[in-house]
Amino acid sequence: MLLVSPLNSRAGIKRIGTEKKVVALTFDDGPNSPHTEKLLKVLEAKGVTATFFLIGKQVENHPDLARKIAKAGHEIGGHSYDWQSLAFKRRKSVEAQLDKMDAAFASVGITNLALFRPPNGLLSPGQGKILEARGLEHIGADVVVGDWKNIDAATIRDRVVKKVRPGSIIVLHDGGGNRAATVRAVPMIIDALRKQGYSFSTVGALLDFGYTHKDPKGSRNQE
Structure with missing residues (x-):
């Protein structure tokens, strides 16, 4: 049974409380050719199943x-329709974004969304109820390393390895620009964490491991 942390329930789930050395790899802002294709090949070669938070317009x-x-x-979650921030938007505007996202996903046969990561990780107080009404869980991350910036693969790997803990949700990016460094970093991350005894899970499966950790401020927890 999933036990919810007593921290602020408006915020997204950032990590799962567990002693088991298991983490979830997640990727934002795709699909994005050719980087997503290359990433899929890496994940297949490494035998890792990840969670992709896709943008409706990119779909x-x-x-x-x-x-x-x-x-x-791979597990698929939503990341809005066109990456406009949803925070402080009127309910009608948020609903319209989510409706367009759902329509885009449905057009490729994806109709069972259960996970959602808002752009910038931001939702205003009360907006979580919109997600709840749609059966969506707000997912954040506790391992955020700035891979969208101009940094190399080794730096991305080192930052992930330094921050990761049992139950971590790691956010990387296959979309939003040239993600060649991230693609190169992913097998390095997998190898490094496996050497430390970690295994990999989807976010959905990770939720079964323990209680959730949420940002007590309900604020920005990833880019």
Whole structure:
């Protein structure tokens, strides 16, 4: 049974409380060719199943690639329709964004969304109820390393390894720009963490391991 942390329930789940050395790799802002295709090959070679938080507009732009992610057995969550911030938007505007996202996902056969990561990780107080009404769990991350910036693969790996803990949710990016460094970093991250005894899970499966840790401020927890 999933036990919810007593911290502020408005905030996204950042980590799972568990002593088991298991973590979730997540990727934001895709699908994004050619980086998503390359990432899928890396994950297949390493035998790792990840969670992809896809943008609706990108799904429309790359429908075959979205289907490929699903066909490979990876978990898919929503990341809004066009990456506009949802914080402090009126309910009607948020609902419209989510409706467009859902329509984009449905067009490629993805209709069972259970996870959502808002742009910038930001939701205003009360907006979590919108997600709850749609059956969506707000997912954040506790391992955020700035891989969208101009840093190399080794730096990305080192930052992840330094921050990771049992139950960590790691956020990286396959979309939003040139993500070649991230793609190169992923096998390095997997190898380094496996040497430390870690295994990999999807976010959905990770939720079964223990209680959730949420940002007590309900504020920015990833880019």
